[in-house]
Amino acid sequence: MKISLNWLNDYIDLSGISNDDISKAITFLGFEVESVHNTGAPKFNNVVTGRILTRDRHPNADKLSVCTVDVGPAGGVKTIVCGAPNCDAGNLVPVALPGAILPGNFEIKQSKIRGQSSDGMMCSSKELAIEGGDHAGLMILAAPADANPPALGVAINDVLPPGDTVFDIEITPNRPDCLSHIGIARELSAWFKNPLKYPETKYAPAAGAPARPDLLEAIRVDSAEMCPLYTATVITGIKTGPSPEWMQRRLIAAGMRPISNIVDISNYVMLEYGQPTHAFDAKKIAGRQIIIRPAAEGEKITTLDEKERALNSRMLVIADAEKPLVIAGIMGGENSGIDDTTADIVLEAAIFSRTLIRWTSRQIGLSSDSSYRFERGVDPHTLDEAARRAISLILELCGGQVAGTTHKAGGDIPWQREIQISPAYVNERAGFEIPAADQRAALEALELRITREDKSASDGPVWTVSIPTWRDDLDRPIDLVEEVLRVYGTEKIPPSPVLAPALIGNDDPIVLFNRAVSAQLAGQGFNECVNYTLRSKAEVDAWAPPAAAAGLALSNPFTEDQSHLRATLVPGLLETLKLNQSRGVAATRLFEAGRVFIERNGQNFECVSAAFIIAENADANRAWLKRSPADFYTAKCLVETLASIGGIDLSRQPVEMPSGATFGWQEGQFAVIGDIARGWIARLGLVDLALLRGLGIEGKVYAGALSILSERVKNTSDRRRYQPVAMTPAALRDIALVVDEKLPAADVQKTLAKLARAALPNTFALETVDIFDVYQGKGLPEAKKSLAFSLAYRAPDRTLTDDEVNTAFTKLQEAIAKNQPDWQIRK
Amino acid sequence: MQQELHALLDKARAEFSATKIRADFEATKARYVGPNGSLTAFMKQMGGLPKEQKPVVGKLINETKTALAALLAAALRTIEAGELAAQLGPAIDPTLPSPDAPAGTSHPLTLVREEMCRILAKAGFSVVEGPEAETEFYCFDALNTPADHPARNEQDTFYFPADARFGNISKKVPGEKYLLRTHTSSVQIRTMLKGQPPIRIVSPGRVYRRDTTDATHSANFHQLECLYVDKNVTVRDLKALLDYIFASLLGKDTKTRFRPHYFGYTEPSFEVDLSAKHLPKVNKEWIEIGGCGMVDPTVFDAVGYDSKVWTGYAFGMGLERLAMLLYGIDDIRYFYQNDLRFLRQFA
Structure with a gap:
């Protein structure tokens, strides 16, 4: 969430505190600061105020004008060629004189434009990198009629409004209360021990103008569980238009686009309190009723982003007598929004079920600032205040009056939460002493009020802490330990040695197996590889029977080539071999130790596996390079070694040479020992030559792979018994x-x-x-x-x-x- | 007789210098000193000689015998030297490179994992393993991650079809779905369900996230998590462990700091930053290295431990990320390409 420093200053005085210190405070309060930036203009040299004295058509270009511009003490009257439509005489504008460097490292020089010399450039706000300005033409600092215009020739930074600092903060999902400026201000108030000022809300419900049943007669909630609180206030006689500049600047700083005063106020209050509100054009509400109901199956609504959405009965809509107006908590429909003709509005402030909003948002693939807050949790007890704040701003900025009283459905959401905690408990969990006074200060700074202190307990006082409505995340004493630690400062956790009472227990047999396999094979010149577990269906089909691909498929693969669990490590090693060969790197001996998944009779079995490949060395024909080549028996010895590491004696096992479908192996040149039904299986021999050719691998490759059911890997650390050695001859x-x-x-x-x-x-x-x-x-x-x-x-x-x-x-x-x-x- | 003996010696000298192999030598030797050998014949004549000639002739024969023995020995030495020379191969050029494969290498991820496990072993942690295909209970429910939590959604987690069956991975809740574990915390749950505290374990392993693969993301990567459950385990103990781990890994003056954070399965929770001055290619003062916290009581409830009695901490980090920081590697995909020029740098 983007937080404006100017805005924060409404609630807490942060003057005199550096941005770095504020960032650090936010960080140590538990929110990651992703970026800090200033919205103001960068510092410029040679950019000054100037008044346009005359404007003439450029003799050689229809769209250009030749202006004389008075920059006063900065150099008198200059002639400047300008392409902006609004370079009218009398306007006071920023003028970049030769030597000025504008954003994008654009240096202004004396120049000739279509044969007309130009002494500089008049600037738009975009050219000065000022956020949120009107980019259509020159930035007008003062129109001819304006009273008290800035002086001429003044450095532009002295005239432009100072920028705002924007902190982009990642709010953890447990803290929806901090998806608001007040929430962050409250945290900073605790950290800096500066008091928090809540906004002034002038509007208070009172018997005022008469109700307007012709606009809104009644509201009805059909699904109280999904919408525990709904309020609607009719405001008549408003005047739509742009919102004031200060509000626009803040919205822009917070990353929102100003739209119109009513919409902006709604967004402003959301960013201020965290409570989304929504304004309907009253005349668009058919039948003078607002009904909060489940959507009809297949019901359609076109949302404000101009997309038609099909709804279903698990979703909630805000509807009138005829049609859905809003997907509850997520986005309004274009059929009921505010427009230029709007005079009377209905302002909604409501609470919707978190689960409902989360589910609906995901289902229709639409997330909004409103849904983001509702799915994390909006405090129902702040709703009233936020709604009154919105009404106050509307009355103040858009005129109009509240008609009758606010319509309300639901709302009796009980809240009374207290947590008993003792300072001794906090110290016990923290492992060091935090003075009780500091603990109390930390809690109270967060408005976690200690309402009672019982002194009777043997290990010091016990506090009853009253939890404010916006802190639904605090439920247990341990939660308060975190609050104390946050505010007290995690940097104060004292160093300490590791106290580790010895526990009996050895590393898992799988760990021992992998370790020994790795040492054994690395010791024999093999390079360990790590390949992806997720493979393509084509690869699984090439290396395992057809049923395997069905069993090993993910239901939601991310990419087509990573859709299945691997059934063997060998293809990954071949892929590695191929990569190295294609990069001209000689690779002959590779291995991997990792999990594979073997399908059998409709079930998958997770196995611990180790596999190796031995490729032919292309250089083997040189005289001193002659070595006996690897063959089937090389692979056999290695597989036997791997098996013995896994506690399996291969010498007593039947060896099979399957024919027919060989799944990656060369018929007549490979063997299978064991069966996963008995806990383990080994395959070894020559990799299918056609398959290798298909992969683009040069030369023959021998391979071996051993897979053991993960629960059957034996503990090789079992104590051995000595057998006497015969001293008589054989x-x-x-x-x-x-x-x-x-x-x-x-x-x-x-x-x-x-x-x-x-x-x-x-x-x-x-x-x-x-x-x-x-x-x-x-x-x-x-x-x-x-x-x-x-x-x-x-x-x-x-x-x-x-x-x-x-x-x-x-x-x-x-x-x-x-x-x-x-x-x-x-x- | 003297002349005859001289002639015998001359003949022997010529014959033995011509013998090159042991068989010829033995045959030649027999012709002189064998039972029917020519020198043996002279010795046999001794008995028939007059008494006064015996000393003179005896001396002559003995001298001949001694000379012959020397001849035999010399001939044998030559033959043995020839035999040994024949065992030698062709001449060597010690500057030629060996064609044998150089020593193999362990993968950098293995090296980092093992180093972490060694460091943690000294602090009493033993290494545990668990399945990579998991169920929703072990991966989420037991870790206080509610059913509608975003981490569980199909955009982030790989699932198997509802009818998928894993013969050796038990379900806790009937009807729950199988998935690929998103963290190794599921191993903590399995370990706690298997036994009683105190527990001090480290679980390294492969985990899966439904992510676009790029320089810092990978569909599968590796994590390492520590769990300690005992009585009176404190935040300070947790900080002590982290300080110990990174001082062991990077030197005594390495510092860590805790930033409060939120994880569903720990309370309080922290993100751990590492002072980065010892790391290559990092120009920040602090760098995030992992997450940790005190085990949330709801997790103990889920595994049937009395949360009033037992306390604990957990710490987790990404192994790829650690390896990237330690070695200065800037792209996670290099770990999975296995270019030998890359792999050989770390052994």
């Missing part, structure tokens, strides 16, 4: 099996281990079955491969003899021949 036996080439090695390994264990006596154990070679080609039948395994036998307490191991190994070979006829033992 007996090793190798065996090579020729099997079908499609058979996964892990399946063979599993079966072999099972058979080997079955072939053991109970005196020693098979420790490991490691696969150490895979061979396919010469010497083997078509479509077969050879898998070589090394079996380690061990007894914990002695060295095994060859005989006992051989016996077991022979039994194993027999078992293979018997149970796995498709396998052949390679000799």
Whole structure:
């Protein structure tokens, strides 16, 4: 809200206090000062008053005039070419002489205009950057007939009215009372300890002119809950016209456009008290009635901004017998406003439900100064005073008289609020001592009157504080602590050490997981990236089954390319790769740790995820740059590491190679381990080559991603148990099996281990079955491969003899021949 | 015999200097000192010699044996040196750059988050996490944000359709809608509902606002919030925490100030300004860094804590904003572009 310093001075004497100090006061009272600026003219050199002596047509230009201008002691009579329509002889105007610098760094020089020399420039208010002036022509400082015109040749700043200082303040939503000059003045009065003067209101309801039922017979509120208080005052015989200059200047300073005296007064009182009012042209009210009623479904009204609005029955209108006149609390209709012919008016001052106004305003997409205040809360108990203030100003500035008494509906809104608080409580919450006298002073300065003091309590007095009607935000003792602190000054909070009793508790397992993943991957040369969570539907469709996009869609995306939750981190990393490649930055190893959302059977599951990509290095063919390239198994090792950080042992998990729809991965070159239904899932391998080409990424990219249900991330800090290390030697036996080439090695390994264990006596154990070679080609039948395994036998307490191991190994070979006829033992 | 022994040595010298690999060496060696070796043959003759010749011949043989041993040792040294040399790769140029990827990097947002968490850990805060997809209760209702509050409106907050289901994110109120959390304060609510005070937590995380992306706004960004609940927690304690955090982060003479403000979930509430002289690219005396306040009793009521017994404070700030101030970064979008030339500057 824009607050004028001149205006504030009506209610509180701020003379002698610098703008900086006022800004600081507003800031520490709890309102952010967004800007401070002066509305007056900037300081000019060589711009002086001058009187136009003669005006002649420019010989070479129809629209220009050649004037002689007397600037008195500033240089005598000058010849100046002027294009303004009002450069008539006799007018006293601002004259910029050569050397003057006008706003926009425009320097005035002696010049020739269409062959006619010109000694300077006569100025409009716009050219002097004076706000709110008439910009159509020269600024007229005095017309020929004016008495006591300013002297000639006087510096213009000495003649122009001094500017006003405007503070643009952000009012927090809890303080609607401060959406007014009086509200801010009240706060400043508390801060500077200067008394507050309320405006003088001359009008008091009295038996005056007779009522005018021919204009307004009755008002009726159909929806008291939505409109708890409505008043309407008939004022007859007014004369419309512009409002006085002082009022216009203040409205302009506060960011409003002056319109006409009645409208301006209504706005002025709103900016003064925070109470919106509305004036109807009485003759436009059909049926002599004002009815406050819910709008009919589909009812239409054209508001003052010339837009037709369709209403519904949850909205409230102020209507006459025939039609809606106003969308209650938001904006008037163009059918009932004040115009040049208006002689009799009905002045509305009312209270509307905050929720109603907020909802309606949002629904029809229309916010006004009035709705802004109503949706935050207008004090019903100030309404009377504000209305009387408006009436006084109307009578004073527009003439006319009040007809009869004010029509009123509702209004018995009870208010009696007291809060009990003790100075000791304030100190306890603050954590330091604020003297009781200072506390009392702070409260009373805000008109929070201490109406009672009970001394009986053991920890000092207890105050009963009466809360004024405009402070609906104060309800509890803690609210008053803030009031005391604000006025006492938050800068006085004394420094102190942090007192932190130790609490048992470790960081969340997710935090530990992310930290370890980050350290692990950064340690392996990966660069951590952060990508957006919200992705396009096209991307989700490319990386997840069709049902996912439906489940992961936002109902109100802001942009089309950010409409869905991400199901995987990999595409974000590819995007990063692409960006770096296109900027000529070599990027090979990237990772991200963050949340993803996996859809399954119509439900979304939020997961903790870590993913990496490894791109081909374009420089890898230079001699000393040769490195073994990344492949599927590089990705596998990394995924296994990530899984172990998350407390998952991948070595025992079945590995799948899905075919058909591969969702971003290259068929036959990627694997899926786990299932989100079991708490986690990993995908790894080569990214689909066609997809990479489509993204414009050069070279192959291997990737891996692990996602764990957020609640299933294990606490890796679980204490481990020591396992004794065997000191006896292992007996090793190798065996090579020729099997079908499609058979996964892990399946063979599993079966072999099972058979080997079955072939053991109970005196020693098979420790490991490691696969150490895979061979396919010469010497083997078509479509077969050879898998070589090394079996380690061990007894914990002695060295095994060859005989006992051989016996077991022979039994194993027999078992293979018997149970796995498709396998052949390679000799 | 003396001549024969000399001849043997000469022959051995020639043969051993020609052996280059260990196998040849062993074979050659066997020809002299093996069971059927030529020197061994001489030694076998010793037994048949007359007694008076034995010392002379014995001496000769011993001398030959010693000389041969030296030959063997020298030959072996040459072979071993050759073996080691064969293990070496090609010559190096130590001025060539390594083609291996340089050490990886943590993202600046991670670095700032972790630094804050370390600072707060020293003050007894442990780190908690919560879901990014939230419900209206945890994000708004429990935080004293009424149903028609502007922050909740569809222009500012991302919502999911009414029938959207999140299998591992519980609803508190039947029929409430899922949304993307607008602040990490929802984690405070979940933490308080899970346990009893005292509580001292910090919740960093990703949050979402329906905003136009520009140099200072982003559809998602990160926050970090602290919550402390205990008996007799005061405004002064809160100020002490803020002073401690920023003195740790920026040096002992860093100052903070509180400006009264309004937040629905704290009372009293403050905005926190930081004395900016330690920050790059800031030419203001004070710069706003976050919001804080004493936990509003209605929040305690919402989670079932007795607001007459428990008090607390909360503090929250934007991590991007902090990182921008600390590093002098002037566009929030750089964090999400991940240009490696950017990422490598902070490691």
